[in-house]
Amino acid sequence: MIKVIHRTKHTLLKNVLLFSAIFVPFLFVSGCGDRIEINDLAIVTAAAIDKSDNGQVELAIEIVVPKSIGSSQGARGGDGGQATTVRSKKGDNLSDALSKLQADLPRKVFWGSCKVFIFGEGIAKDGIQDHLDFLVRDPLPRERAYVFVSEGEAKPFIRHEVPIERNPAEMIREITVRGSVIGVTLMELDEMMANEDYSANLPYLTIKEEETSDGTLSELPNINGTAMFRKDKMVGVLTESTTRGLLWLKDRIKEATINMTPENVTGDISMTQIKSKVNLTPKISGGEWIMMIKVKTEGVVVQNSTVLNLDDPKQVKLIEKAFGKQIENRMRKAIEESQGMKVDAAHFGKEFHRKYPKQWKKVKNHWEEEVFPEVKVEFVIDAHIRSRGFVDKSIRERGSGK
Amino acid sequence: MIRNSKKLLKNKGPKQQSVTDQNTKSQETLQKDFQQNVNMFRSIYLDCSDVIFRSFRIFGQMDAMIIYIEGLTDTDLLDWNVLSPLMKMEADEAEPPGIDWIKNHLSISDTKKVNLVADCIESISAGRPILLLEGELYALSFGLTKFEKRSIDEPEAEKVIRGPRGGFIESLQVNTSLLRRIIKSPAMKIKTMTIGEYSKTSVSLIYIEGIVSPPLIEEMESRLKRIKIDGVLESEYIEEMIEDNPYSPFPQFLSTERPDVVSASLLEGRAAILTDGTPFALIAPVSFFTMLQAPDDYYDRYIIRTLIRWLRFVFLFAALVFPALYVAITTFHQEMIPDALLISIAAARENVPFPAFVEVLLMELMLEALREAGVRLPNQVGSAVSIVGALVIGQASVQAGLVSAPMVIVVATTGIASFMIPRYMFGYSIRMLRFPLIILASVSGLLGIMLGILAIVIHLSGLRSFGAPYLGPLAPLKTSDLKDVLWRAPMWKMDTRPHFNKETNINRQAPHQEPGPERGGRD
Known part of the structure; x- marks a missing residue:
């Protein structure tokens, strides 16, 4: 049955009273406190943290200057103004420096768009834990921002004018996202620091000189290797090629082209790895700590300057072997170098901890110093060629064939 | 003068009452006395120059009078089928002439006998001429109504691409x-x-x-x-x-x-x-969802119409909250904006003198003004309004730095979204409600929007249209009715009627009518 509700005369009054009882106090209580217009924000895109005199830190931030980005007419702002500007202040710690920075800025510092934090080498060697505390404790800096260590001072790195991208921060971040380096976010760094099994490593920035179109040299920030940390102190740098080995080992590689020369052949073959899976299996036998590294990988041949015929399974085997060897060499180098630095960059400790918790307990206090450098590594590599591209034999071979 | 008119206004109430009383003397009947009846109608229609009294004699001996309103009655038919036969008729010796005899000898399909004065008046008002006869307690009312009317056109506000084009008219x-x-x-x-x-x-x-x-x-x-x-x-x-x-x-x-x-x-x-x-x-x-069903939904393929219905839902939401969201996010939750967009908005807003809230309010009010002005204006001037709206308000205000370009996009999107609602009157409600939401958003951001939406939903949940819940069939949930709410089920699936009155015949059609080649002829 349809029920028809006859409203009483007081409904309106009741509704109005109810509504005002809920909403009117709410209007006063909230009081527009957090309200801030976008053009009152100083949008930070990158922050550089450096060591200063007398144990102070210097915080430099790269701020977007909206008015130079482009007027509302749609035209680009012209070459006159940089799209960003850098301000810096020294302070006892990060928050102190920041509050001094804020005091001098006409706009409120906005961390929401800051995706890049760079620690200078000096401060990284002294330890970054205390500074990290501010970055992860304060709700404003993004936990998904990337952290880097720079060669020398960090501040110049956010000052450079860069081609292609809008600003240096954007450029550094985009390179990281592309996957040819291990990007480490604030959150990941925090986890690494807090974890007893392994130490942190951060991408290492250097300045590279590149020739610009008008022939002059310009300095560009460039990710070049990995800064290795033991606990929170930086102890060394892995070179770029070793870093790639580490990337393979950590399964973080997204795109890699490998050049190799198979045995007893002249010329070389380039392959792009398209799939890679790394399995770490720890083993303790007779007091010897061994790490079994199983790699399953597939690649596509992109260039072939040898006489090998890719339609011949035997010759393909040869290439696959060389491919596997190449990967093994890279990984081995990365492990050896990190063992030399006594930094467990590939996080072997985590695997041992999982499989041998009891043995781990005994060594956990001197894992990186004593046990890790002695860990033996064994490789089982399963490399395959998925595709040979559009041609079978190389041009040279086809030309001389008949 | 003013004082006099005030007095008049004051006196209006009771006076009206007396007129109403006079009008509701509904039980009064016609009298035997012909002249008395005629006088009564003459006094009722005193100073009504459009009412025609035509007196004549039937068989040359019986007084009669036709009363009708000029322009409401087909006088050709009246002349040919009433006046002419009655005037020319010879009295039948055998039968005494009376109202029933006359009724039977007039070739008019719709003829009624009326006795009450009120009914006579109603008949005359409706364009049906009244025939008063000497010595009769009844009058005859003929269905000879004819008046000017508009042709049947396609409704301007409810056009369809496929479907019947006829619309109601004023009759x-x-x-x-x-x-x-x-x-x-x-x-x-x-x-x-x-x-x-x-x-x-x-x-x-x-x-x-x-x-x-x-x-x-x-x-x-x-x-x-x-x-x-x-x-x-x-x-x-x-x-x-x-x-x-x-x-x-x-x-x-x-x-x-x-x-x-x-x-x-x-x-x-x-x-x-x-x-x-x-x-x-x-x-x-x-219900709420009836307002979102367009006639086209049923005149086109159901798959396409389902998608369009979803699009409508999305834009309904946009029409309600988009400007409020813009205000909330740009003034409270800048973290939610992607970096590149944030910087573009910041650049666009750099020279804007107003806070986002004022900017939105300004533009939204402008949009509403334009819309309202467009409705009122004749077609020739209408294009001028759109030029003024698009060029002056849109482009010039951005170039002058009064409002930012993203804001124009927000307002324009809202405008388009609100016109996607198939029921214009319902669109008004949605459009009106976005203003309190903008205010709430400017006071406390997303929290305010949520509270506003909450208040709307609470109101809607309590609302009924003749006993049927306004949010039905979603709340209270009636899953089988969702076939015409969340999507548009194909015709052969719409086996039941909506359930808001369940005590009557709920089955709309025979079930299992899904067409297919094997059904041809056999089923």
Whole structure:
């Protein structure tokens, strides 16, 4: 049955009273406190943290200057103004420096768009834990921002004018996202620091000189290797090629082209790895700590300057072997170098901890110093060629064939 | 002067009362005395120059008088079929001439005997001429109504790409005939009553017996009869007098100019109210989702129409909250904006002197003003308004730095979104409600928007349209009715009618009618 509700005369009054009882106090209580217009924000895109005199830190931030980005007419702002500007202040710690920075800025510092934090080498060697505390404790800096260590001072790195991208921060971040380096976010760094099994490593920035179109040299920030940390102190740098080995080992590689020369052949073959899976299996036998590294990988041949015929399974085997060897060499180098630095960059400790918790307990206090450098590594590599591209034999071979 | 007019106003109340009393002397009947009757009508229609009194003699001996209103009656037919035969008739010796004899000898299909004076007046007002006869207690009323009316056009506000193009016009008779042309079953009932003390407007309550729930019709009839008003010029007059919650911003009737929409609603078990003098029919009970169903939805492939319906839902939401979201996010939650967009907005806003809230309010009010101005203006001037709107308000204000370009996009999107709502009146409600949401958003960001939406949803949950929950069939949930709400099920799937009146015939069609080649001929 349809029920028809006859409203009483007081409904309106009741509704109005109810509504005002809920909403009117709410209007006063909230009081527009957090309200801030976008053009009152100083949008930070990158922050550089450096060591200063007398144990102070210097915080430099790269701020977007909206008015130079482009007027509302749609035209680009012209070459006159940089799209960003850098301000810096020294302070006892990060928050102190920041509050001094804020005091001098006409706009409120906005961390929401800051995706890049760079620690200078000096401060990284002294330890970054205390500074990290501010970055992860304060709700404003993004936990998904990337952290880097720079060669020398960090501040110049956010000052450079860069081609292609809008600003240096954007450029550094985009390179990281592309996957040819291990990007480490604030959150990941925090986890690494807090974890007893392994130490942190951060991408290492250097300045590279590149020739610009008008022939002059310009300095560009460039990710070049990995800064290795033991606990929170930086102890060394892995070179770029070793870093790639580490990337393979950590399964973080997204795109890699490998050049190799198979045995007893002249010329070389380039392959792009398209799939890679790394399995770490720890083993303790007779007091010897061994790490079994199983790699399953597939690649596509992109260039072939040898006489090998890719339609011949035997010759393909040869290439696959060389491919596997190449990967093994890279990984081995990365492990050896990190063992030399006594930094467990590939996080072997985590695997041992999982499989041998009891043995781990005994060594956990001197894992990186004593046990890790002695860990033996064994490789089982399963490399395959998925595709040979559009041609079978190389041009040279086809030309001389008949 | 002013004082006098005030006095007049004061006196209006009781005076009106007395006129009303005079009009409601409904039980008075015609008298035997012909002259007395004529005098009475002459006094009733004193100073009504459009009322024609034509006296003549039947058989050269019997006094008679025809009363009709000029322009409402087909005088050709009256002359040929009433006056001419009566005047030329020779008295039949055998039978004494009387009203029944005359009635039987006039070739007019619609002829009624009326006895009450009130009925006579109603008949004359409706364009039916009255024939008064000497010595008779009854008068004859002939169905010779004819007046100028508009042709049947496609409704301007409810156009369809595919579907019937006819729309209602201002004549109730034509409108009911349009409905009868669609639903031919005698189960479709049309109950007509007169509302309006002076306008005497005919209002028809239309429903299909056996589909509609009887209590609904009882309730509607009693609410219609409760109306005491001087005139009904449009169905909105009726709507406001009988709706469930008069303080709600949401329409509780579906108003439409389309006979096919009315028929579809009747078939779903709803009732329609047609008002003479307006092409707009009222349909009840309706729900929130009825307002989002366009006639096109049923005249095109269901897959496409389902997608379009979803698009409509999205834009309904956009029309309601988009500007509020913009204000909330740009002034409270900048972290939610992607970096590149944030920087573009910052760059665009750099020279804008107003806070985002004022900017939004300015532009939204401008949009509403433009829309309202566009409705009023004649077509020739209408294009000028759109030029002024697009160029001056849009481009120039951005170039002058009064508002930012993203804001223009937000406002324009909202405008387009609000016009996607198929029911214009419902679109008004949504458009109106976005203003409080903008204010709430500027006071406390997303929290404010949530509270605003919450308040709207609470209101909607309590709202009923003639007893049917306004949020039905979503709340209370009736899953089988969702077939015409969240998506548009194919015709062969719509086996049941909406469940808001479940005591009547719920089955719309035979089940399992999914077509396929193997069914041809065998089933």
